[in-house]
Amino acid sequence: MKNLETFFSFTGNNQTDRDTTAMTFPPRPRLRPLLLAAGLCLPAGMAPAEPQHGIAMYGEPALSADFTALPYANPDATTGGRIVTAEVGSFDSLNPYVLKGSVPWQLRFLIGESLMVRSLDEPFTEYAQLAQSVETGPNREWVEYVLNPEARFSDGTPVTAEDVIWSFETLGTQGNGRYRGFWEKVEKIEETAPGTVRLTFNTADRELVMLAGLRPILKKAQWDGVDFAQSGLDMVPITTGPYVIDDFEAGRFVSLKRNPDYWGADLPTENGLHNLDEVRIEFFADETAAFEAFKTGEVNSNREFNVARWDSQYDFPAVQSGAVVKSVLPQQLPSGMTGFVMNTRHDQFSDWRVRDAMLHVFNFEFINEAMTGSAQPRITSYWSNSPLAMDPGPATGRVAEMLAPFAADLIPGTLDGYSLPVGDGTERNRTGTRAALKQMEAAGWTVQDGVMKNAAGQPFTFNILLQSGGSENQSIVDMFVESLARIGVRATVEVTDPAQYKARTDQLDFDMTYSRLALSLSPGNEQYLYFGSAMADTPGTRNLMGVKSPAVDALIGQLLTVTAQEDFVASVKALDRVLTAGRYYIPIYQWNVSRLAHAKQLKYPDVIPVFGDSPGWQPDVWWWEE
Template identity: 40%
Template sequence: MQGRTRVTLAAMVGAMLLAAGPATAQDTSATTPPALHAITQHGAPKYGPDFQHFDYADPNAPKGGEIKLSAFGGFDNLNPFILRGQTAAGAGLVFQTLTTGSGDEVGTEYGLLAETIRVAKDRSAVTFTLRPQARFHDGTPVTAEDVIWSFETLRDKGHPVYRTYYADVAKAEKTGERAVTFTFRNTDNAELPIIMGQLPVLPQHAFATRDFATTTLEPLIGSGPYRVAEVQAGRSITYQRVTDWWAKDLPVNRGRYNFDRIRYDYYRDLDVSFEAFKAGAYDFRVEHSSKNWTTGYNTPAVKDGEIVREEIKHQDPQGMQAFAFNIRRPIFQDRKVREALNYLFDYEWTRANLSYGLFQRTKSYFANSELAATGLPSPAELALLEPFRGKIPDEVFTTPFEPPKTDGSGNIRQNLRTALGLLKEAGWDLKNNKLVNTATGAPFRFEILIAQADMERIIQPFLRNLERAGIEASIRVVDTAQYQNRTDNFDFDMTIERMAQSLSPGNEQRDYWESSRADLPGSRNTIGIKNPVVDALVEKIIAAPDREAQIAATRALDRVLLWNWYVIPHWHDSVHRVAYWNRFSHPAITAKYGLGVTDIWWVDPAKNAKLATSARRTAPSPATPSP
């Protein structure tokens, strides 16, 4: 799907004792907090201290072979932790965090670089003790100094999102030979220990002679399961499995990272990319195009079983994909204007004629999860919302949210009438078939910025409806580098945004919605929201003492966001539609969350041998990615 997708992590862990020494910063009583093998924000971990592997990972999966994948656009950077440049696909495979999540739990993390974790009883601090065998790819140990340097560098020089995540961390200090304690500014943020568990740990010595904030195509040293093997700038990148990886036998990693090589080839035309897949130039694709899925796989390779199409059910939260208004622009600052434009997007016609009946309308910023607001507010939600009555739309209290509907025929006469009425109330009038500002006479004109040309077929019918309302709207297609730069700096009128969400929302919500992030380049507050009520509800989510309070606060925020009409919602789905050349297998048990093709799939020797005899698979030479 088109749009910027920045997905957040969550983390936490442990399983042993701290080195002997004086009382550390997390001690709140004479009793030292226990060393745990895992930690969860709410509830208890699924897997106990003696677990052998995650249920959805097959410890007997064979290692070896290569998987070739595609990516869109280009890249000029191998450092995924900074704002500048376009980061290469798969760059995260090189690095490790203190903890790692499970694909069938919410907000639970298990020890990775960290062997143990201790959380102060009042959650004022957390201490991680590193595994003694943890090593970077050059053989040097991962040290407490590396952890502290990584925290301070990411906070001060990394992507602005890290400043948001770490804003409530007062200090990091070495409190044992392999132990680091993070002390927090307050104790009402239950997610902070989890956030610190997700800290990527980088080798301080590798950056001694280079500027961390500068883009680079020189492979970086990490401690992860793969290292960069080959780089063709902007065209392809190949990762090689680290065969002597220090963490390969940890329970959290058994049955994972099975491919010897993972290669990403870049394409700048999605149609070329699709044809390249069918020709055998790469192995696996997640199909986001309803047109391709419905009509594009009518090929001999599919009929003969050489290409497999599979729908894999998931429980991933879908967040919000939508036309996103940039409300920094004067024309979009009036809520009635934003509501009016919602009436001019004919979703029902789009689904029937362009989406082949696939997908479902998105009605929440937390779609496909229990966090989504439905019906009228619950008593718990009302307790949060009542103090803001009069400061938020009345519909929050009286009406379940539903985007405007049509009969799907393409005739939007009633919606057009409603839209023009709202626009008139907002100070716009239709004169000579042009919508103009009644005070200034200026025309209503804006541009929709995209990077994927295939979205034009979705946008064009919307433009025709806008034109019927006298609005001059156009499409601007730019390359991915320009798109990222313009959206990072909020240089657009409207774009297509995917606001990804986790099942355990927390500090990252500040970056999406809070006023302080609205003018911070690179923040995820793409819309430019500066709403004190939104700010307050975000803090309620962060300070939620339990899962029930977290859900209530998130639903309350969802309602306020929806009824302010900050976006024109698109659609989502609850299945992964994938197509792949029939040389792979995956575990019978699938993770609830995430697809994990580079994580838990593998090359099946029998299938691979059979496919190797196929003329279709072997005849085409690998397609050259589009320049």
């Protein structure tokens, strides 16, 4: 059981059927064909300059203005019941909109709302939520929202244009770093008519109108005389969402109750959603305690990431009796990047040949057999398992054209083709060891008296930072450290509590650490936060590896401005090549399927959306049925 925040960053996984060992079964999922989703496959065109019920990055929204429910929701779902999930770690804040503090990651998705809402069936489409309509300029140089006059905060007060403008300005200047890059591209924000807010942009970037619709809207009056950037447990943001925080105990649990006076209950985007009366998050010190809580019924839904554990440890009495159901759910999303990231700001990993040596030393085939019985495939690139993944072999066509201006500076393998090294499957992995020694020597490091040293006699050492409670990661690292010792490299492992771990990674104070970077079918401005040069040295950045690449920056800019689907796909494939060949991560296995064990009363719809088991699906579309 991993910390789910490292799994969800707004994406998920993939695969096919339902586990036939379950005693009772929810309906079999019908998987929608992947069009690269409805928005991606339609021809590009200018958005009409008139109010609309929704907006797509390319073409038109799949749902017409008179739709009554999202296609994966169950309008007949009953209300009531509760879902209780487990998290490993702790928390010291309930404000998910600022950088400071450790916050339950689910809060951002459960308590907050924005002007528009995403559909999990269309990666590049949004529909009206707090807004009742959206309108853009012919070149998407501005976007204008007419607020829904019924929109209310949880305290019953109306959502005003003043609240919207304040939220954009405050989040953009004092909020979490995820909001700031967008704000820098806003020329002005104004109320153009009562209840109507317009944003005008200073940058050619087609995705800005999509990002604007997803900014959280907060209540301005709550923060009068308060330092918004501070965090803690004494200030719970007042928002408009269907759930409100009802009770909590610091570091132990958070309980959210469905708001009986929720203003948006009759919206088509809410029909069949948010049916559970309580969403409760329990916190545990480690994975073992969390799993035991599930076995005893203290927790009633558990997401399992290890197929070997799924096959061997889910035979406890509640499963045997049918009280707990095992569900295997398909997804159609990129693998993202999960593994151990190397900090290129530090001398040990500034040379790509050293990073390549680490990939050869990491004995994936042996580790995968030990951890999963070789049941889970390896991540092969950042967008592997999707139509956006780089193609094998040399770059061709539009991808080659996009990379050509940077050819002189690209790491070997980017243009002519790169794939992860494959070990011989044995514990000693002599093939990988020989390749690693060769690359280390090319970078100026040789084994002297059994120790890897440079010409000055300095040993090659580094630190691996891990968060406490992650027994699976600890086991993987232990095997990696043994392999490193075979080439004379000494790696020390440092395990810290969640608060220290967050502080250390926010300050980029590590040599190597575990990281989960979830990517989607709709990559956009967030790629600057993940990979952009400007964010490489910013505290709290997701660019943990510290990549500073003109090619990466240019390709991100290109995917934001192209107007044709084929150019968008080519730019992502080219970006995937540059990042993968950069050897910044040591990837482990991917999750192309979601495995959830849950109380039999917890049900979900027959239709599984393209985004599958992502934020917005559980608990949103689930319901309780006795």
